[in-house]
Amino acid sequence: MANFYEFFAGAGMARCGLGDEWTCLFANDFDFKKGAVYQRNHGVGGFQGGDIRHITLDQMRGVPDLVWGSFPCQDLSLAGGGAGLRGERSGTFYPFWDIIRDLRRDGRAPKLIALENVCGTLTSHGGSDFGAICETFALAGYRHGSLIINADLFVPQSRPRLFMIGVRDDVAIDPALLAPAPLDPFHTRGLRRAVEGISQKAREALLWWNLPTPERRSRTFAHEIEEAPDSVSWHSPAETVQLLAMMSAINLAKVEVAKRAGRRMVGGVYKRTRLNEVGVKVQRAEVRFDDVAGCLRTPAGGSSRQVILVVDGPVVRSRLISSRETARLMGLPEEYQLPRNYNEAYHLTGDGVVVPVVRHLAAHIFEPLLHPAASKKRAAA
Numbered sequence: 001m002a003n004f005y006e007f008f009a010g011a012g013m014a015r016c017g018l019g020d021e022w023t024c025l026f027a028n029d030f031d032f033k034k035g036a037v038y039q040r041n042h043g044v045g046g047f048q049g050g051d052i053r054h055i056t057l058d059q060m061r062g063v064p065d066l067v068w069g070s071f072p073c074q075d076l077s078l079a080g081g082g083a084g085l086r087g088e089r090s091g092t093f094y095p096f097w098d099i100i101r102d103l104r105r106d107g108r109a110p111k112l113i114a115l116e117n118v119c120g121t122l123t124s125h126g127g128s129d130f131g132a133i134c135e136t137f138a139l140a141g142y143r144h145g146s147l148i149i150n151a152d153l154f155v156p157q158s159r160p161r162l163f164m165i166g167v168r169d170d171v172a173i174d175p176a177l178l179a180p181a182p183l184d185p186f187h188t189r190g191l192r193r194a195v196e197g198i199s200q201k202a203r204e205a206l207l208w209w210n211l212p213t214p215e216r217r218s219r220t221f222a223h224e225i226e227e228a229p230d231s232v233s234w235h236s237p238a239e240t241v242q243l244l245a246m247m248s249a250i251n252l253a254k255v256e257v258a259k260r261a262g263r264r265m266v267g268g269v270y271k272r273t274r275l276n277e278v279g280v281k282v283q284r285a286e287v288r289f290d291d292v293a294g295c296l297r298t299p300a301g302g303s304s305r306q307v308i309l310v311v312d313g314p315v316v317r318s319r320l321i322s323s324r325e326t327a328r329l330m331g332l333p334e335e336y337q338l339p340r341n342y343n344e345a346y347h348l349t350g351d352g353v354v355v356p357v358v359r360h361l362a363a364h365i366f367e368p369l370l371h372p373a374a375s376k377k378r379a380a381a
Contacts, residue, residue: 002370004066005110007052007096011348012038013330014068014116017358018366025062028055033344040337053095060099063108065370069096070116070353097136104140112366113137113166116353119148121162122194130194133164134202142166143173145207146195147186153214154356156221157293157329161353162191165209165365174372177365179210186211211364214356220291222266224329225310229322231342240318243269243307246285258289258311268294269307269318293321293329296350305346323349331355 001021006014009027011034027047029035035049048059071093093115103109115133122130137144144166151159167173182192187208195206235243244252258265267287274284287309288294294306306321323338323345330349338345367374 001367001374002065003062004068005060005064007067007069007099008071008092009038009047010034010070010352011332011336012042013332013352013355014070014358015042016332016336017353017355018066018068018362019359022066022362025064026060028052033339034348037337037339037348052092052099055099057102057106060103064103064110066112066114066366067100067103067110068114068116069093071096093133097140100140109141109168111168111171112369113142114361114366115164115166117162117164119160119162119190122190127194127197131198131202134195134198134206137164137166138199138202138205140166141169143169143205143207144202145178145209146191147209147211148188148191149186149211149357149360151331151354151357152292153185154217154360155329155331155354156217156219156224156291157296157354159295159354161357163357163361165361167207167369171369172372173207174368177210177368179208182208183210185213209365211360214360220266221268221293222264222291224293224325225266225308226322226325229319229324231323231345232320234317234319240316243285243309243318244316246271246283247287248274248284251285251287254287254289255309255311255316258309259314259316261311265289265311266291267309267311268292268321269309270294271307296326296329296346298347298350326350331357 003023003025004018006012006024006027009015009029010031012027015022015024015027024042024046027038027042029038029049030051032049035047039047046061048055100109100113121133124130134144144164146162146164148160148162151157151161195203198206244255247255254267258267267289269285269287272284272286273281276282285307289311296306307318308321308325310317320342323342324334326346326349327336327338330352331354332349339348
């Protein structure tokens with residue numbers, strides 16, 4: 001149906017979301033280990049490992065309809081150092097856009113460009129980083145619109161992300177794909193506030209995508225939990241008691257409520273540094289029992305690895321979330337081959353884009369833009 005390039009490809013989750021009717025002509029990632037997993041699952045054809053700064057036109061075959069770029073988020077995230085687009089990692093946006101310029105000069109400018117990153121992009125450097133990206137789209141001849149999509153609409157994981165979608169000026173847009181003004185839930189207050197700060201040039205090219213909300217998901221966090229995982233082990237009873245001892249009174253009350261729920265309850269636990277009753281910093285275990293996992297993050301330290309608490313009546317068990325469970329929370333299929341090393345698998349999934357989110361964007365924006373007649377026919381069927 002369509003061709004695409006995938007930059008900062010990671011585990012190839014964008015490729016999984018686009019699906020079999022899309023042909024990947026070229027993919028790139030700097031991380032050798034991620035590249036190996038990508039090729040194990042998708043084949044070696046078209047994949048080029050290494051620094052994006054060293055990618056040349058002759059390495060990229062064909063003409064892409066879509067260029068996808070999930071450029072690194074570390075310098076834009078709230079947990080990062082605040083370097084923004086000037087940072088070593090998130091600053092790779094500019095070499096990425098150099099490739100877009102090269103493709104334009106070569107007569108291969110993509111019809112669509114999709115960027116994905118953390119919501120911190122909106123406020124990085126007081127909004128100037130977001131404004132710079134918007135203006136970059138506009139100056140290159142692309143109308144652009146942004147969306148904040150929380151993956152919890154599709155999978156039981158809270159994972160809000162920013163998606164910026166640019167359309168080449170000569171591509172016709174069905175009016176049904178656009179809204180006259182921002183709409184909930186995808187045009188959040190934070191996004192609307194960030195848009196107020198962009199330049200006049202960027203504002204003239206601004207679009208508000210009219211994206212439908214998905215059907216209500218039927219699976220909860222508990223549905224994704226393995227009884228006998230092969231990548232992690234259940235904690236001993238003493239370790240679980242120790243974990244519970246790290247909880248505040250309010251979090252222990254959540255556990256007591258879960259015991260009385262009449263069904264198996266699964267909570268996600270993160271360890272945080274908090275002030276106790278006398279103002280001393282202590283490490284606390286905080287749990288949520290809302291049928292949704294906390295956002296998966298790359299495991300830079302022990303506290304970033306999500307612990308699960310499984311409560312079945314009076315029985316309380318705990319352990320680290322397993323590799324396969326993290327893959328399920330990202331919407332990856334069961335047959336997707338993960339690294340055997342736990343930290344590598346967690347890093348791979350925690351650094352990716354949620355597969356069903358990409359599929360939703362493809363079905364309701366990308367494909368209708370590229371093949372309007374076919375999309376309307378499918379919608380009417």
